[in-house]
Amino acid sequence: MLDSVRTETEQVVAALRAGFPALVERRLADAFDIPAHEIDRVLSTLDPVIEHGGPTSGPAVTHRVVVDGASLAAELLRRLLSEQEAVALLPPESGSTGAGSHPGRVDVAVLVADFVIPPSRYTRWLRDDVPHLPVVFSDRVVRIGPFVTPGSGPCLHCVELHRTDDDPAWPAVASQLLGHRSPLDTQLLGAEVATRVTRLVLRHLDASQPILASTQLVVDAATGGVRRRVVREHSRCACRALPGIATARDDHRVAASRTRTG
Secondary structure, three states, X not given: OOOOOOHHHHHHHHHHHHOOOHHHHOXXXXXXXXXXXXXXXXXXXHHHHOOOOOOOOOOOOOEEEEEEOOOHHHHHHHHHHHOOOOEEEEOOOEOOOOOOOEOOOOOEEEEEEEOOOOHHHHHHHHHOOOOEEEEEEOOOEEEEOOOEEOOEOOOHHHHHHHHHHHOOOHHHHHHHHOOOOOXXXXXXXXXXXXXXXXXXXXXXXXXXXXXXXOEEEEEEOOOOOEEEEEXXXXXXXXXXXXXXXXXXXXXHHXXXXXXXXX
């Protein structure tokens, strides 16, 4: 119970009833020109009946993110994502159904690699309908994207097929590069890439439409400049027909509908 209620105190009580963020609470003394000790007294007295983080704030939404990779850039990315309130980092084996895995829904997977990503690292995300973003360090550039949404747009195999069209020797070169470390995985470039990827992941989680759905960001290691490269679905890729992915289910429903309607 409050004794000797003054006009200023009534203003504080009115503000409490309206609800406000904790940051505003710390500025009430300045807003109403009331001594700080008076604010503290009112808040202390009413604390048992104050509803902290009430209905106006809404429930916190946590998105589960996996960073798959063992490099300096991958560690920097994990550190940045772990600092985001809306993100819960899961181990790389999460979401899989294999032995020793950690089952559970994964909202986004980020695949960090040197030179090339083996198919075994991305096909499981495609199969499980998990959006995934590749981050590949080569000898001169870092390629980010496309942000693969299973059933919509190109997959990472589409990217490899297009690259093979441009350079028929690429599959042989890629096999030789497996296991090699990129010289670009430095503190400076790793921090730049990790920051950019963190923003992309957060935008993807918040967006109503896909981010980088058919686009690669190519970061020049020497200058830091970024250019965009359009990536399309490849006609020889079977990603849209893989069992279990979103588009396969949609195509099955369309086919069934056509069969019923004749």
